Amino acid sequence: MSAIGRPISLGLVALVVLTVAGAAGATVLYQDSAQQLRSQNDALRSETAQLTDRLDRTRTELRTVRQRLNETRAQLNTRTEDVDQVAGTLNRTERQLNTTEAQLSRTRTRLANAEQNVTRLERDVSDLEDRRDELEAQVSDLRERRDELESTVSDLRSRVDTLETDLSDTEDRIDELEVALAERDDRVDALESNVTDLRDDLDRKNRTIADLEDDVERLDIVLRNRNATVRTLEARLDDRNATIRDLESDLDELCSDSANQDEAACEGYG
Template sequence: MSSIGRSLNLGLVALVVLLTAGTVGATMFYQHSVDTLDQQNEQLREQNEALETDLSQTRQNLSVANEELANLNDSLERTRGDVSQVSTNLEDTEARLDSTQTELESTRAVLTQTEEELSTSRNRIDALVADLNDRRAIQERLETELSTLERVNEDLESANDNLESQIDNLETDVELLGAEIDRLEQRVDRLESDLQSACAAIEGDKPPACDGV
């Protein structure tokens, strides 16, 4: 009978050793998985912070671009007003020129004086025309810059939308990782409970795996 008892005890010890080895292996695999998930979670946090920084900078750039666009619009309106005033002055000058030419035909006594006035008027016309051309060139340049800024604004808005979409995706990934961590923690609890049950079932000396259980 004692020989049979010893055989049974040895078999039970061997079974417990196998169960303990499997539990230790599962625990090490769980620890490795948790470490890997922690590293991935930290990387996601760093990426999320970087994306938030880029989003803030993009929004600042967009605000600056909008201010510059408003300033250009104001400058364009002032330029258009100046062009209108120049056109009015030109019309007034042309009217005075017609009057001068009529006076020239009606009186030859003041021919010299009239010619001088005519030359002066023509110089003024040339100056006004040159100024008008310059203002038109400025207007065209401002309109080109306005179109460029509008395109930049659209690009910034598109980049902003893309960054917000990436942030949403990262937040979803973080939630999924949190759920996976919860599941693994529940599995650890079950493995610890199984280890406690196995150690409690051992009679006599317990293996080192049961220390502290």
């Protein structure tokens, strides 16, 4: 019993010690927790008081804000009417602006066309200036040509005077030539009379030649007929010669036979 009781007593002592220590610790922990709760409760009360004050101030500010909001709403209603009026004015202004923009677009188009016309006119002016320079150069050339022509005209006038003198001399020469021409006309008349006689003689000779040509044609016809007769006779002669050659060939064959060699017709053949 003593041996068993000793360990039990130690366990109980340990349990009691632990129980007492736990109770003391729990008491200390409870006291700390209670102190913390009191501190937190005080802090919460202080914070609640502050929040209550802030809530009161907020409510006061809210009433002030609501009053201001009501005033603002009244002003807003007034401003809304003003805005409606301004909106109407703005709509009219917008329509006017659209009309003005359309006019501006047309004006821009006209301006672009005008700029194109200006560009084209500038090109035309440049071309005309170039043409003017060319014409001025041509005028200068023509003036030089005019001076040359005037000099040429002066030379030609001098030449005309010389030619008029030559013409006077030529007219005198023409008079002399007309006299000579009259003499030649007389000679031509005489020659024409001789030509007439020669033509008559030529006509007679031409008629004689025509008669001779007719005779030649008749002789040609006779000659052609005779040539045809000759060709016919030659053809007949060729046929007879061929017949003779055939007969001689046949006679040679007959006379080559020993039985016919003694015949009188085979003399000289075989």
